[in-house]
Every structure is written in C-alpha cells, then in structure tokens.
Amino acid sequence: MEDFSKLITVRRSHRRFTQEPVADEELRLILRAALLAPSSKGLHNCELTATRDKKVIGHLAQCKAQGADFVVEAPVVIAVVGNPEVGDMWVEDCSVAATMMLLQAEDLGLGACWVQVRERQDQEGRSAEDNVRRLLDIPQGRRVLCLIALGHKGMERKPQNEERLHWEKVNGLTG
Ligand SMILES: Cc1cc2nc3c(=O)[nH]c(=O)nc-3n(C[C@H](O)[C@H](O)[C@H](O)COP(=O)(O)O)c2cc1C
Structure with a gap:
C-alpha cells in the first residue's frame, strides 16, 4: 500500500486467521520493520522470537487467563522482548517495534x-x-x-471510523 494515511485507517486487530502459511520473506519483512524502529539512545532494546510451532503456539494461547485464546489459530507468533540490563526504556522500545510490525503486516495484507x-x-x-x-x-x-499473533486474515474488518476519532483529546490546534 502506497498511502500511509490509508494504511493506518484500514489497520485493525485481526484475531481470526486462515491456515495459509506466512511466507518466509513476509515474516522477514515484518521482523525487519521492528529492527528499523526508532529507539531510545539508538539502543534498539528489543529482541524478537518468532515461532511457527503449532504445539508451542497452542501453549502460548494459554499464557494468560484472558485475551490470548485466539492465538491458537495464528500460523506465526512473535514474542517482543526487552532487556532491562541494556536500558530502562525497553517497554518503549518494544512498543514502538511492535507497532511497526503491526503496520508492516497490514501493508503486506x-x-x-x-x-x-x-x-x-x-x-x-x-x-x-x-x-x-x-x-x-x-x-x-x-x-x-x-506477543504479535500473525497470519492471513480469516475475516475482513471495517476500517477505523473517522467519525469516532477522539479529537477532543487533542489540544492546541488553531484555526
Ligand atoms: C498495549 C496493547 C495491549 C493489547 N492487548 C491485547 C490482548 O491481550 N488481546 C487482544 O486480543 N488484543 C489486544 N490488543 C489489541 C486491542 O484490543 C486493539 O488494538 C483495540 O481494541 C483497538 O482495535 P484495533 O486494533 O482494531 O483498532 C492490545 C493492544 C495494545 C496496544
């Protein structure tokens, strides 16, 4: 997708996946997006562990009490990991890297x-x-x-609704 404004509008969280495998090159591009992320002091305090192992993915879906069950369907799961010994901005570095991967995934469809x-x-x-x-x-x-659960979309989702953006949370706009 060439238009970034459109990309961020159509990106939604996907929790249903087909069993079509994610190509190695697509996975590489998604991991690359994380490595390209801006980071505090340029330390890139974010490590990534990707798995396609169905058994492991089944257990990952049970890693917490709520909100992970759907992971069982994902053909690929990426763990986003920081190292506090490297720096105290690991949450921020990992968050930006995770977001970059979500956007790259959408860009690949x-x-x-x-x-x-x-x-x-x-x-x-x-x-x-x-x-x-x-x-x-x-x-x-x-x-x-x-974790980032990843795969071919199992269902389409509507784009973000422009009408529901919280512009009231934005201050300082003039005119
Ligand atoms: C910090 C964070 C934590 C999230 N945790 C979960 C989660 O554990 N399980 C889940 O299904 N979705 C999770 N999500 C996805 C959100 O539910 C989703 O982004 C939100 O409902 C808005 O929907 P959208 O991504 O389609 O715009 C998380 C998103 C963020 C940014």
Whole structure:
C-alpha cells in the first residue's frame, strides 16, 4: 500500500486467521520493520522470537487467563522482548517495534494482533511472562512485553471510523 494515511485507517486487530502459511520473506519483512524502529539512545532494546510451532503456539494461547485464546489459530507468533540490563526504556522500545510490525503486516495484507504479556497472569495466577519465557527458551533476565499473533486474515474488518476519532483529546490546534 502506497498511502500511509490509508494504511493506518484500514489497520485493525485481526484475531481470526486462515491456515495459509506466512511466507518466509513476509515474516522477514515484518521482523525487519521492528529492527528499523526508532529507539531510545539508538539502543534498539528489543529482541524478537518468532515461532511457527503449532504445539508451542497452542501453549502460548494459554499464557494468560484472558485475551490470548485466539492465538491458537495464528500460523506465526512473535514474542517482543526487552532487556532491562541494556536500558530502562525497553517497554518503549518494544512498543514502538511492535507497532511497526503491526503496520508492516497490514501493508503486506496480513492480519496481526498485539497480545499483552507484561503484567498479566494465567488462570492459576502464574506470571504470563514466565510462561512465555519457558515456552520460547527466553533467558530469565529478559522481559516479555507482548506477543504479535500473525497470519492471513480469516475475516475482513471495517476500517477505523473517522467519525469516532477522539479529537477532543487533542489540544492546541488553531484555526
Ligand atoms: C498495549 C496493547 C495491549 C493489547 N492487548 C491485547 C490482548 O491481550 N488481546 C487482544 O486480543 N488484543 C489486544 N490488543 C489489541 C486491542 O484490543 C486493539 O488494538 C483495540 O481494541 C483497538 O482495535 P484495533 O486494533 O482494531 O483498532 C492490545 C493492544 C495494545 C496496544
């Protein structure tokens, strides 16, 4: 898509996926988008672990009590991970990187959704971060911000409704 204004209007969270595989080149472009993200002090405090393993993805869908079930359908899941030892801006760096991946996915016509992991627990009260670290062999000191569930769209979604934008939250516009 050439028009960025249109891209950010049509991008929606997608939670239904077909089982058509995501091509390696498409996945590479999405991971590249994260690596191209702006970052605090240029430290790029964001590591990525991608998996296509159906069994692992099935367990990731249970990493927290609510809001991750749909992940089970995703052909690819990417964990977005920061390292507090590198710097204190890991949440910000990882958030920007995750957003870049959501936009690149949309640009490729793929569907994606952010799944919050940090500060979340599973049904038994265990840390969702611990669950994800264990499933993806992520070292203990690392922090897991979120998962990005990714795949070919299983259903279309309407673009954002221009009428419902919260312009009242914007101050300082003149004229
Ligand atoms: C910080 C953050 C956390 C989110 N966590 C989840 C989540 O755990 N599960 C989920 O299904 N969607 C999650 N989402 C997606 C939001 O629900 C979604 O962006 C919001 O409802 C607006 O819909 P849209 O993305 O289609 O514009 C999250 C989004 C953000 C930015």
